[in-house]
Amino acid sequence: MSPRKHTKQLHVGGVAVGGDAPISVQSMTTTKTADVDGTLAQVYALKGAGADIVRITCNEVEAAQGLAEIVPRSPVPIIADIHFQYRLALAALEAGVQGLRLNPGNIRNEDQIKTVAKEAKDRGVPIRVGVNAGSLDKDLLAKFGSAVPEALVESAQKEIGYLEEVDFTDIKISVKHSNVPSMVDAYRLLSETVEYPLHLGVTEAGPLPGGLIKSVAGISTLLLEGIGDTIRFSLTADPVEEAKAGRQLLEFLGLRERKGLDLIACPSCGRADVDVIKVANEAQEKLAAANLPIQVAVMGCVVNGPGEAREADLGIAAGKGKGHLFIKGQIVRVVPESEMVDALLEEAHRLVEEGIEARLAAADADAARLAAETRAQLIEIQGDANNAAARRRRVAEVAGKA
């Protein structure tokens, strides 16, 4: 992973964005903003799923009025999403929002932009210049012929110029595109051009699973290059999925501390002694509900499972009708196969409460021996997937004799 590119730090309410602040997760509500209780319920759900900041549309007067009630009751900072009507940006500021998103493609009047910037500056509220390939400034579309990365970056620079003219520098920028390579190129170019924090996203990524794949491809590529300060998955799905995906991506990349479960599982193969998909899904469901901050492995066989998943905090591997519980690769208990998931759940709770050392010390004395016996029996029957060198030698011998 490349070192993170230095950017200026700003604050969206209590959440720092840019500089050395943790990369934050954003999502957007899908309710009508005038529906205060419905919108707040979604904001709370988004926070629960991992969102640090939530964006809400401010598309009409009733929405701005809704924001006035939502903002004081929200558990996270609220950004008002503004298109076309600069007056709604002023109304959202009056409602107390902690951030604004302006689309330079449809608020193009320089004086109006400066009026909003002056008001935001007085209130200490940052503005995201949110360029979108689908709604690019018509003059730039005419100049470049299409929404190429250079056009997106020029649109952002033009808007930044207006803001800087009135001494406004609490700026975040996004240059979203629905085409992943174009999105990546646009952000790379932008990152070379500005010091402001960048908000990453693949726009209109679509339903699952394609939307998720596009978003992960674009956002991860940039994060691994050290580009990006805040992210949003734009999925055609329940926004809770966006928040969850954003949070998990950051955890999987090691950019945020693990808050919840990380379930790893082998893909299964002919050697599996159990229906790995069924067991993994059941374990995922039960462990996710318990929301324990650990990595758990579900492995199809005791021949390779504990060794391959030795990095996991806890795991289970099947073999000859039994489940072999292991902690950091060491077998600690053997249970009937039908009790595998419940045993995993119970051990997960104990591990979080008591710690790895204590649970290793409490291991069943006989567990490792039982597992070794089962493993040896399975290898006798199936062969050892790890003795490939010996098998290659024997195959070569046979081939030589032929």
Ligand code: SF4
């Ligand atoms: Fe196959 Fe066992 Fe590896 Fe799972 S752990 S993929 S069952 S060899």
